[in-house]
Amino acid sequence: MKKKLLIIGLVWPEPKSSAAGSRMLQLVEQFQNQGYVITFSSAAKTSPNTYDLSSINVEKQPILLNDSSFDVFIKDLGPDAVLFDRFMTEEQYGWRVAEHCPDALRILDTEDFHGLRKAREEALKQNEVVSTAHLQNAITKREIASIYRCDLSLIISEAEMDILISQFKIDKSLLYYLPFLLDPISEDNIEKLPNFENRQHFITIGNFLHAPNYDAILYLKQTIWPLIRKQLPKTEIHIYGAYESQKVSQLNNKKEGFLIKGFAKDVNEVMQNAKVCLAPLRFGAGLKGKLIDAMQNGTPCVMTEIAAEGIFGELETNGFVNVDAEAFVEKVILLYNNSEIWEQKQQNGFEVLRKRFEKTEFESDFAKIIAELSNNLNAYRENNFIGQLLMHQSMQSSKYMSKWIEAKNR
Template structure:
């Protein structure tokens, strides 16, 4: 009989719209390879971009917020493992899962460290460096409480592991590094062949940036490009264009379009590979954020060198050379972007880094066995594991009581 996994989604996966959607499908594949029967449940509304999980043999189930119907639903399904998509779903459903299925392994997929992203946003607004005070914001407190209540939290970036263990003293047994999980190019000699399949330096033109506009760091980055960086690039390259792609563009995004300035808002890209592989340079000017950046993965998969901020690059390259330049000052950022755009030999040298980074940093085969072993080990030793996490017991006993009874109150009010 197959083991069962319940994924509770904050949203329905949209791999064409966001890196988070692609990440979720990567996790689904991992658990399917471990032999799990999977059900995906969410209280969110579906959109035209929602991925059809049934095509992968996964049942899709609508659930409701603050509704005891979830109790009957999960009791009937009785999963061995429950995966919460971001801490907000754990806050809403974690106490119900713990009560109805106490023996289920509870895993939190953070997607990125939301508290870190918030800290950087607060510091940016104050025009200050990120401090301990910024890090200890309310989002951080909620998210770390959720990490303690779960048996394991999946962390996508080594930089975030470091912050969580050194700054917040979270025990490493509660955290698991699991980055983007991608197909590799197994034979090194094929690197040249793969690059030759892509448009050449001479065949490409213009700059590109991409990102879901519902994600605040992406809108800020585009605005920063428009107001500060692009005018510097355009001064040196008056005929160049910046093509801005992203799902869910609002009026405040579309009004940034300016043909005379070569700042072109293109909106949703149905096929990111088609637009990325024809661009010469990708710009990732993020000023706040966390996690790993899907736009840089898209660029590397299509052999497109990047000019990026240190926040965009965080956690991506390890000890390897990046596929471009990392600069935070707008003048230096623009200068390097122009150099990449003009210098064919420099461009080609940075392009060669792309496949090496993908193979050595994000090869899913390097993570599959150890992740499977970790899940099996935790299920086999769950009681001992939880006994060692006494702070988690405290959080489950105390912190969630308010969430639990607030939820019950809302349910009664709605009735």
């Protein structure tokens, strides 16, 4: 009998809208390769950008929040493992899974360290350096509690692994580093990419609903782009992203070459047309999908340290990393005008993809850890006393709040 995996999504996967959507499909592929039959459930609404899960043999099951119908559903399904998409879904459904399928392996895909992103956002607002006080916010506490309640948490960035282990003293056995899992790029495909002379203008891309992306666009508009246009007056920046709102649309200014392009139907096409990708993110966490897209399409980048975090390891970057606005712009101009440097940075990007993100480097070890956990689950849980503590009824405020909401809604 084949093993069953239930994925509980915060949203339905939208790989063309966000890196999180692409990440989820990568995980689906990994578990299918391990022999799991997968059901994907979510309480969110679908959108025109929602991926057709049936095309990859994944069953789709809508669920409700704060409703005991989920209890009936999961008991009937009887999954061997449950994957929570971000800590918020574990808060909502983790206790129900533990009650009705206690022997199911519980896995948390953090997507990124939300508490770290919040800490950086607050520090930016206060014009302060991120401190321990910023890190110890309410979101961090909720997220780490979720990590302890699960048997394994997937961490996408080595930088976040280090923070969780060194600063928050989380046992390494509860965490597993699993970055983006990419197919290799063939030399033939690399040779077909447009060269330096056949590209023009700048690009940035990212879901407009994501707060770090919107802040980066404002920073571009108000600070970075005017400095670039002074030196490259005929260039344009093309800004792509899903869920364009009015506050985003009104930033469009053709005269300034600041063009809001909206949803990109084909990210590869628009990225290949651009000469340089800009990623001036001032807060955030996790890995930045825009940088992966840029490297896959041979587009060098100029980025902040936060944008570059977790991507390059000890390897050379596919561009330049700067925080200061004037230094950022200086490197933008250099990269845009110098074909030799541009081509070297492009090659750096291909090397980073090969050495750090090819899925074949991670598949066997990931399958091994999932199998070991599944076969020795009780022993693993005995070593996680804090997790047991947090599952005790005296600590389960989310459970009783959910029951109260359900009763109130009747």
